[in-house]
Amino acid sequence: MTRASVRGSGARAAAQVRPERPFARFRWTVTVVLLALLAWSTWSVDATWGRLLQAPGRAVGFVGTLVETASLEPLGVALEAMWESIAIAWIATLLGAALSFPLVFLAAANLTRSRVRQPVRQVLNVFRAIPEIVLAIALIPFLGLGPVTGAVAMGISSIGTLGKLSAEIVESIDDGPLQAVEASGGGRLERLRWAVLPQAMPEIAAFWLYRFEINIRVSAVLGVIGIGGIGGFIAQAVERNVFERIGLGLLVVILATMLVxxxxxxxxxxxxxxxSPAAQARRERASTGGGPTGDDAA
Amino acid sequence: MSGEASVDRERGRTEPAGRQVRPRKPPPQPFTILGLAGLVAFTLVTAWDWALGIGFDPLALPGELADSNPAMVEGLFNVTDADWRAQYVELLRTHFTDPDSPWPLSLDSRIGGGLVETVQIAVLATIVGAALSLPLAVLNARLGAPDRVTHAVVKALNNVNRAIPDVIWAALFVVLVGVGALPGILALTMFTIGVVVKLTSDVVDGIDRGPIEAARAAGASHAAAMRTALVPQILPAYASFSLYAFELNLRGAAVLGFVGAGGIGQAMSYYWSQLDFEAVSVIVFVYLVLVVVVEQVSISIRRRLG
Amino acid sequence: MIEFEGAEVRYPGGVRALQGVDLRIDDGELIVVVGLSGAGKSTLIRAINGLVPLTSGRVTVGERTLPGLDRRALRELRAQVGMIFQSFNLVSRSTVLNNVLMGRLHHVPLWRSLSGLYRAQDRELAMEALELVEIVEKAYVRAGNLSGGQQQRVGIARALAQQPSVLLADEPVASLDPPTSHVVMRYLQQINRELGITTLINLHFLDLARAYADRVIGLRDGRLVYDGPAAQADEAVFEEIYGRSLTADDVLEGQGGL
Structure with a gap:
């Protein structure tokens, strides 16, 4: 095929005006801002970039040592530390869920007036902003340096995210049932119980579980200030060059996190x-005793 | 709505009420029963004060929070001055309740530098991590990977990456490249990749596959088809997740200093070790303001992208 | 020239979409493929560019024969065959021009398509293709902002940007209203006449088939049941192909309510 093959009718082409390529202002702004930030950070940050070149070599040596010193001997201690992390994360999730739950409905636009809602949202934002480590440090004089401190710190700092995202779930529910309950004379609590919860609860509970996954990672982070768990186990091993503990600790944390x-x-x-539809059908058959009403479902 | 109406009509026409069978109330789902039982059991095992539990007592908690424990403080910080906790509590109280209490506005270079460094670490880690994430996110989705092996390998690697907490990455990078901002940047880069790749590749499964078929039908290679037909569709979500990662990085950067990986955490742990609570509370406050401001800006940009 | 020899397609699950199809199509023909939905029209068309692999038999397009092409040869074949889709298959967030440039992907080095830095000659081809369907003024508009008829014209331009020798159109007007359908069909007819591109169009409206085709091919249950000039394809023939009497749904003019 020759190039001319696309140009079928010269007359038609001549009658049309090709537009100018517009200036992509948004794209250019983003590009320039990103490059400026990148350049400023790269030049002014106190990082010895040259060390990046040694890193691969050192990494090979490091992994080599990990393999050489591999040993199952500290497995018991590592598993215990991992379990502690999971326990901390679980208690923190429950605490966060319990503390955030009442706030969820006060922060949802379809349930609460803006005069009440806005302050509640601001409170949630503040909780979201505080890094767990800051809270944990602030709690040490009261609760000591242990797993409970970590759980309470993470629980409190989960309030923000749990409250905000659960409120968004509540805001996304179907308005119809809300009006139906209201129309049949239901008050605020009835609406909550019969219109909001049935619609929003599964997703909120799923989000709690998701937060549990995140909290396992956070509890490892808090380990470095000494609240216990697998994070402190690995960080201390790295600090003291106890290689068989580093390798095994990493293995345990990776496998356990992926499993959870x-x-x-x-x-x-x-x-x-x-x-699943199959399980549902089985249950329906069971509850109706396999009667003739079964074909109503179709 | 219309479905309900038609069912009613049909029932009214064909079946007198007496001939209908009322179903028994079904028993709760096995999932519900097992789930609740598991929940309670797991909670008891983790919370109880024994070998496998952390000893969490919700009833005692308010009391403990109301007053600090001198023995704890002495053991921890090697101070015997009982006034220590009084000072601490008083400091918190005045700074957070008394509007007239003077904030030490002059940030010394350790704090100012730490804050700037925290921002720099977050910026570099986000830009580098997000740039690496876009191709990885495509490969991490079944639709985007050229073959099953690539998909499985990328997915497994990213799951491993996500399972390693950022502070552990930081500790490992301190071993590899020494202390300073560099290990912090590298650790948060890994963290950014984990977050952005996961979230973005989840979006890939929901896109319009038509354009990809069109690109294939035009004889495009897999990579070219992904770039022209898939990437434009996931770009807004990807940009939004990258900004979200920036918020997380800024918050996560606080902890890096505790393992020697730079940022504001270094100043925090320094003043903490000096028992200079004045400085620590200044750091916390200024840092919080920074995080909240950046987050609000980021959220408003993300809302426009969405 | 396109030639089917004993072509069969059996989908996993046992559905036989094509059964023993023998067919010869000469260069420059405009063929409309008719049949009920599920008769195998879509499969027939997609067998030509290998989007649906044959389970037995062969299809020859020019000097290439399927199956048996390696990945590279298959892409070369696809580059030579343009395709137009029922739902347009445009990237709605990309500009019209970038969508049309997708037709150049086979001819462009990977680094150029990855970076979006297309050569001037590729842009020129894309512009010319847009001029051919008279929509060049929308070149920098997002494809999603166009009407259905305009989007399908962009779809045609994308196929033309490939400089194809064969054009396949899978129900190109099924998502459009009647006046727009005629506009799109007229563009396809003009392209066939002016550029001499062999064109296969799947349709289920018999009046459109008769109005625009040189030759009509009828499929029922994956078998070729009619092959003849459009002029001879009267209602009796269509009833034969469909295996039932005709209804208002079978003619475009019957779709006034749309």
Whole structure:
């Protein structure tokens, strides 16, 4: 095919005006701002970039040492530390869920007037902003340096995210049932119980579980200030060059986190999507005793 | 709505009420029963004060929070001055309740520099991490990967990456490249990749596949088809997740200093070790303001992208 | 020339979409493929550019024969065959020009398509293709902001930017209203006449088929049941192809309510 093959009718082409390529202002602004930030940070940050070149070599040596010193001997201690992290994360999630739950409905636009809602939202924002480590440090004089401190700090700092995102879930529910309950004379609490919760609860519970997954990672972070758990275990091992503990600790944290993620994401899917159609059908047959009403479902 | 109406009509026409069978109330779902039982059991095991629990007592908590424990403080910080906690509590109280209390506005270079460094670490980690994330996010989705092996490998690697907490990455990078901002940047880069790749590749499954078929039908290679037909569709979500990662990085950068990876955490842990609570509370306050401001800006940009 | 020899397609699950199809199409023909939905029209068309692989038999397009092409040869074949889709398959967030440039992907080095820095000659081809369907003034508009008829013209331009020798159109007007359908069909007819591109169009409206085709091919249950000049394809023939009497749904003019 020759180039001319696209140009079929010269006359038609001549009658049309090709537009000018417009100036992509948004794209250029973003590009310039990003490049400026990148350049400023790269030149002024106190980083010895040259060390990046040694890193691969050192990494090979480091991994080599990990493999050489591999040992299952500290497995018990590592598993105990991992379990502690999971326990901290779980208590923190429960605490966060319990503390945020009442605030959710005060922060949702479809349930609460803006005069009440805005302050509640601001409070949630503040909780969101505080890094867990700051809260944990602030709590040490009261609760000591241990897993409970970590759980309370993470629980309090979960309030913000849990409250805000759960409120967004509540805001996204179907308005119809709300009006229906109101029309049949239901008050505020009835609306909550019969219109809001049935619609929003599965997703909110799924989000709690998701927060649990995040909290496991956070509890490892808090480990470095000494609240216990697998984070402190690994950080101390790195600091003291105890290689068999580093390697095993990493292995445990990776496998355990992936395992919890896998279980939790299955539970979340089940919560949101409900039982599988097959399981549902089986239950319906069971509850109606296999009667002739079965074909109503179709 | 119309479905309900038609069911009613049909029932009214064909079946007198007496002939209908009322179903028994079904028993609760096995999932519900097992789930609740598991929940309670797990909570008891983790909360109880024994070998496998952390000893969490919700009833005692308010009391403990109301007053600090001198023995704890002495053991921890090697101070015997009982006034220490009084000072601490008083400081918190005045700074957070008394509007007239003078804030030490002059930030010394350690604090100012730490804040700037925190921002720099977050900026570099976000830009570098997000840039690496776009191709990885495509490969991390079944639709975007050229073959099953690539998909499985990328997915497995990113799951491993996400399972390692950022502070552990920081500690490991301190070993590899020494202390300073560099290990912090590298650690948060890994963290950014984990977040952005996961969230973005979840979006890939929901896109319009038509343009990809069109690109294939035009003889495009897989990479070219992904770039022209898929990437434009996920770009807004990707940009939004990258900004979200920036917010997380700015917050996460606080902890890096505790393992020697730079940022405001270094100043925080320094003054903490000096028992200079005045300085610590200044850091916390200024840092919080920074985080909130950046987050509000980022959220408003993300809302426009969405 | 396109030639089917004993072409069969059996989908996983056992559905036989094409059964023993033998067919020869000469260069420059405008063929309309008719049949009920599920008769195998879409499969027939997609077998030509390998989007649906044959389970037995062969299709020859020019000097290439499917199956048996490696990945590279398959992409070369696809580059030579333009395709137009029922739902347009445009990237709605990209500009019209970038959508049309997708037709150049096979001819462009990877680094250029990845960076979006297309050569001037590729842009020129894309512009010319847009001029051919008279929509060049929308070149820098987002494709999603166009009406259905305009989007389908962009779809045609994208196929033309490939400089194809064969054009496949899978129900190109099924998502459009009657006047717009005629506009799109007229563009396809003009392109066939002026550029001499062999054109295969799937349709289910018999009046459109008769108005624009040189030759009509009828499919039922994956078998070729009619092959003849459009002029001879009267209502009896269509009833034969459909295996039932005709209804208002079978003619475009019957779709006034749309």
């Amino acid at each position: 993620d896998a279980i939790s994401s299955r539970l979340r899917r089940r919560l949101i999507e409900g039982p």
